[in-house]
Amino acid sequence: MTLNTTTVPPQPSDPPRRSGSSSTLLKLFADHSWAARLWFWVAVVAVVLAIAQPYFLVSAYRQRERVVILDEAGTFHVSPLLSFEEAEKLHVAQALLATLALFQRNPAGFDYPEILNKIFLKEGLDQLKKKLIAEKAEFAAKQIHQKVEVFRVDVLRTRSDEVLVEVSGQLIRVGLFNGEPFTESPRFNLRLTLVRNPNLAANGRYPLAVWRAQIQ
Numbered sequence: 001m002t003l004n005t006t007t008v009p010p011q012p013s014d015p016p017r018r019s020g021s022s023s024t025l026l027k028l029f030a031d032h033s034w035a036a037r038l039w040f041w042v043a044v045v046a047v048v049l050a051i052a053q054p055y056f057l058v059s060a061y062r063q064r065e066r067v068v069i070l071d072e073a074g075t076f077h078v079s080p081l082l083s084f085e086e087a088e089k090l091h092v093a094q095a096l097l098a099t100l101a102l103f104q105r106n107p108a109g110f111d112y113p114e115i116l117n118k119i120f121l122k123e124g125l126d127q128l129k130k131k132l133i134a135e136k137a138e139f140a141a142k143q144i145h146q147k148v149e150v151f152r153v154d155v156l157r158t159r160s161d162e163v164l165v166e167v168s169g170q171l172i173r174v175g176l177f178n179g180e181p182f183t184e185s186p187r188f189n190l191r192l193t194l195v196r197n198p199n200l201a202a203n204g205r206y207p208l209a210v211w212r213a214q215i216q
Contacts, residue, residue, distance in 0.1 A: 092153045094119070094208040095165040095192050102128070102190070102213075103148035103171055107140050121198075124210040131215065142182075144175035162195045162211065189216040 098119050104111035116125075138144065150169040157164040167190045174183050193212035 088155055088158075090207065091155055091158070091163045091165055091194060094194055094206065095153055095167055096150060097206075098192055098194075098210050098213075099148060099150060099167045099169075099190055103146060103188075105139060105144070105146040107143050107145070109136075119206045119208075120210045120213070121195075124192075124213045128213055128215065139175075142175040142177050144173050146174075147172045156191075162193055163208075165192045165194060166190070167192065190214070191216070 097115065101110065101112045101116040101119055110116050139146070148169060148171055150167060152168055154166045154168075155163060156166055168188070170185045170187050172183070172185055174181070176182070191212075191214045192210050194208040195211045197206055197209040199209075
């Protein structure tokens with residue numbers, strides 16, 4: 001009996017495996033069901049982010065900025081930052097300081113000229129210049145010393161860039177007329193329009209400045 005011999009051709013070796021990123025990229029285009037699942041989850045994530053985004057924006061908007069102040073003793077003070085409209089205590093304090101600088105006077109002039117020039121803008125002082133010049137001669141002739149007594153401070157109107165404050169009270173005047181001492185106490189109403197101080201670099205202690213002033 002004769003045996004027949006059959007030659008088996010050599011089997012080709014397995015092709016080299018592709019890297020994971022290349023395989024995933026090819027699968028995205030070749031396997032439509034896998035691509036559909038992938039894009040479905042991408043869409044779900046996008047929808048969730050779109051729903052959550054307004055919440056995070058509102059939360060960030062409502063969260064107040066905070067300022068840190070270091071005093072002379074080395075103590076840190078943390079406080080929420082108020083908007084211009086909310087800083088009513090600051091408005092009242094600056095209005096009182098402006099009233100003090102304007103009305104505290106002596107025969108030679110103002111008691112606090114440096115504060116007056118820093119807290120009043122040029123426009124604010126120009127509106128009072130005529131009245132101040134007219135009173136200057138009287139103060140010198142009668143040796144008048146004037147102090148101010150404030151009865152009340154009312155914030156009449158607040159905007160994003162200015163605030164209108166009315167200060168009412170009386171002026172205590174002591175002087176000499178024809179060699180005789182006298183005292184008088186005229187009432188006053190002072191309306192001040194305060195704005196953000198445009199020159200904070202030089203006047204850092206006065207965040208607000210008087211733009212308009214009217215004495216009634």
